[in-house]
């Protein structure tokens with residue numbers, strides 16, 4: 001397994017394993033393979049450099065709202081984080097450094113966009129088609145990210161707008177907002193970060209809010225030189241800080257899943273946060289959510305409310321009726337001529353377009369299998385799709401802590417399945433249907449009593465209403481569940497032979 005990928009007669013590159021994406025998930029998986037002594041793998045990446053979310057989302061003010069010392073690989077600590085919350089450039093640089101340190105670039109095929117993946121039943125391989133060439137692999141690990149495909153709103157006329165426009169995830173840094181009439185559609189995690197950064201530039205900035213969010217203060221600050229020195233010289237101090245952040249975040253699960261009444265404490269803080277920052281009662285009312293706190297992602301910011309009260313900024317809350325070639329018409333009949341629209345309208349989270357490209361056993365298309373809402377076993381394996389694994393697949397996202405922890409958990413779990421397949425000399429491994437079903441029934445029962453279930457719409461939910469994104473519990477219980485690996489949960493086989501387990 002340590003040999004290098006080979007071209008065969010059909011100009012298809014043979015390799016043991018293909019990884020999709022070079023974010024935390026893809027890079028972490030590649031590092032684990034190297035640790036396992038597997039060198040025969042390819043990483044396909046549609047962009048020209050690594051970084052995933054943290055390469056794409058370069059809008060002004062982009063930062064993570066999980067503290068840096070937790071939002072990083074446990075095995076690659078960084079004592080030099082400049083702030084409590086890492087900024088996009090820092091995270092991108094961190095991932096580039098990790099890539100170079102582990103010498104992953106020779107494995108990466110940049111500008112290779114996945115176009116299709118077909119399971120070949122006769123041989124148990126996957127044919128992975130990309131814009132840059134095709135690969136034949138025994139295994140595929142998809143680390144393409146749950147929030148990778150920017151979504152434009154389904155507002156009538158949106159396609160007719162003739163002015164400048166871009167999405168927060170594809171920010172146009174060459175376009176000057178100075179003196180322009182700018183509209184921002186959306187008031188989610190991305191918009192509350194970029195609006196304060198750009199608010200002073202346009203002559204007029206109209207923020208179109210469909211649903212206000214609950215916002216808590218952001219306790220951010222730069223780390224002092226002395227602290228960084230301490231993290232470096234006394235690693236226990238960094239480890240203790242990481243453990244403290246981890247435990248504080250896990251406490252939120254008590255309110256989000258186990259006792260939603262506890263969320264009142266957050267509601268009191270968020271309500272105080274609006275009161276102290278927004279003086280005008282009518283604006284305050286329109287910025288105060290009516291849904292239970294935590295139902296949608298809780299946001300953190302100190303500069304969102306002040307930005308909305310600048311003299312050149314207005315908040316429009318009546319809803320958008322239509323977009324014309326030059327303007328936005330609101331449901332109250334008012335019309336605003338604008339030069340530029342910035343869409344802070346989120347991503348295809350629940351219906352990830354990549355599922356339309358994945359063809360499993362008997363030609364079944366993953367998007368069809370997931371028509372009523374995505375599901376998998378432990379967020380990784382889907383019955384009918386042997387040798388195919390997701391990182392950050394269904395029901396792995398968190399409303400309370402670091403996705404890097406979940407990613408590391410899944411990488412370890414996938415490695416265990418790969419090792420088990422190797423040990424029993426099987427060429428295919430597939431989760432049993434009844435195991436996947438039982439797991440998902442249990443998840444949905446637990447999610448039914450959570451704060452996310454009732455009172456709001458969110459990207460955590462499929463259009464059927466099923467919560468397909470979130471893990472309903474502590475992150476350590478997800479890890480424990482993954483560690484309790486049972487070989488009997490999977491069917492190990494070699495094509496044209498009986499299953500071995």
Ligand code: NAP
Pocket residue numbers: 063064065066147153154155168185186187188189190191193209210211297320344345346347459
């Ligand atoms: P988002 O949270 O999904 O927010 C999208 C916004 O667009 C919402 O305000 C939504 O309103 C609005 N919208 C969507 N369709 C609309 C329509 N047709 N008409 C009017 N408004 C519409 O997207 P995001 O802000 O890009 O964030 C996505 C996720 O990325 C976050 O939840 C978070 O997990 C992650 N993220 C994290 C960070 C961070 O760590 N700080 C930063 C950015 C993003 P409704 O609420 O009414 O649907």
